[in-house]
Ligand SMILES: NC(=O)C1=CN([C@@H]2O[C@H](COP(=O)(O)OP(=O)(O)OC[C@H]3O[C@@H](n4cnc5c(N)ncnc54)[C@H](O)[C@@H]3O)[C@@H](O)[C@H]2O)C=CC1
């Protein structure tokens with residue numbers, strides 16, 4: 107980062123200050139007929155791109171575009187109205203910066219002053235700092251051409267104009283087009299920022315001194331105070347395991363640098379990839395181990411786009427001040443529906459019957475086929491999924507029993523069991539819905555299968571390692587289990603391209619599914635909306651609502667204040683130290699929030715915006731500090 111110094115910012119208008127090309131918008135206002143409009147727009151866009159890419163002289167392009175347009179003076183106010191809401195987001199955000207630095211901000215455009223100035227003046231930009239072409243009109247107000255004496259109506263006009271201004275100090279050009287780069291090429295500017303918030307032109311970006319996806323990035327690059335404490339484009343998010351496009355869109359719109367992978371990554375691959383990643387998005391497959399976290403120099407947050415978080419070393423994340431969020435309810439219903447469907451299929455022997463039909467065998471018989479109505483269902487793990495299954499099963503006439511290691515209230519007429527083995531000896535169908543904590547490894551093994559009633563139906567849609575697979579196989583082969591559904595396995599293939607290997611393959615009346623309990627489009631879309639919003643809220647405000655490993659703090663929106671976020675190892679005295687430091691720096695505290703868990707303390711302090719910045723260094727040095735950041 108360079109030291110702050112007075113520089114002149116020379117800013118392009120079309121597709122830089124605004125998100126669009128103004129003449130394209132004018133076209134949509136002039137042509138009422140949709141077909142005519144589409145043809146004209148296409149032609150104008152083609153010509154604009156040729157000129158922007160440096161393949162057509164600017165004057166030729168301007169003449170051709172105005173000739174196609176046949177616009178009139180009366181269209182100009184309409185154009186201004188249309189452009190006003192289309193000012194680029196980062197320019198809107200940094201309105202104060204533009205106004206406060208109006209002495210050194212210039213607009214340099216090959217567009218037209220008649221519509222440019224009314225837009226930019228609202229951002230404090232001075233009229234005498236706006237350089238652009240001007241229209242010529244006939245007596246009826248029709249736009250017939252442009253002032254050909256204006257240097258900006260010629261190719262190479264921008265460098266020539268900058269030279270004529272004889273500006274003092276450095277000149278930084280911000281633009282999306284080749285003609286903006288030309289100013290730098292001709293040696294009339296010190297730096298060219300290719301502005302890519304609205305369009306990315308490769309042949310412009312290739313020449314840039316710096317590629318800037320937003321004005322925030324340019325201000326940050328120059329150590330100047332903009333609207334954001336940290337430019338969003340510097341936040342890299344890596345999304346693995348085919349996360350629904352809705353989630354990708356949300357983080358793209360937030361302005362993050364997004365990298366997407368359809369499958370999971372191995373530990374080695376992830377160790378390499380994670381180095382410059384600030385946010386990681388995964389599903390149930392990716393193992394975020396201690397070793398991965400040791401490589402995660404910049405990681406602030408992990409989004410598990412699923413329910414289970416046993417694939418993440420949560421303790422290590424907490425120690426490192428990395429927040430973890432999941433989607434605790436979004437696929438609950440999908441799992442429950444699959445469990446209901448499967449228990450009906452199994453009790454009717456459908457997996458075997460279906461297989462026989464495909465082999466040409468017609469086996470019409472009621473032997474070993476039953477209704478689920480009136481049967482006893484035992485649910486192990488009476489959490490969100492277990493409870494919802496309880497409600498639906500009861501509605502179908504099953505008698506529900508449940509067993510949970512924690513105190514869980516019965517829903518409806520469900521019967522709570524205090525002993526797992528006793529419950530297993532009572533029920534006709536058993537369904538596992540525990541979480542995947544390590545201590546749940548093989549909780550269903552020989553002893554539990556032995557305790558089950560003869561002819562039981564067994565389902566596991568929770569985690570693979572909770573069942574002893576060789577023992578399950580024996581129980582199926584012995585006929586103790588007459589129907590079995592397994593959705594989750596101790597070893598699952600890395601991606602759809604890898605083979606599924608399991609000793610459960612080929613067993614009678616056994617449904618094997620590829621961990622799809624939560625794989626419905628509804629669930630995936632809900633998850634993809636829920637998790638990014640939690641992470642974005644954490645990044646923007648520090649809120650940790652619903653975090654699975656951090657003390658949960660829901661924070662008010664930051665207004666006219668700076669926010670200090672201090673994460674530290676939970677040991678006595680740190681809070682007092684923070685407050686002593688704030689007091690000794692004469693800092694006016696406007697609000698303070700603290701929450702701890704057994705590992706970390708999370709302290710948020712909102713302070714008056716005018717403060718001695720030395721305090722930041724001192725806060726970072728407090729012994730036990732894991733992370734410190736400032737938001738505004
Ligand atoms: N197949 C799939 O695609 C999906 C699988 N899942 C799995 O289902 C699990 C459960 O999900 P939720 O119900 O939302 O979680 P939850 O956390 O609401 O419920 C889990 C319940 O299991 C209980 N429990 C934990 N260990 C136990 C044990 N040894 N014996 C008895 N009870 C025990 C807990 O006390 C808790 O009440 C998730 O953790 C995940 O691993 C979740 C979604 C989709």
Ligand SMILES: O=C(O)C(=O)COP(=O)(O)O
Nearest residue numbers: 389390391412413414624
């Ligand atoms: O939500 C969960 O815990 C699941 O097991 C679903 O995982 P998935 O997103 O399908 O990899």
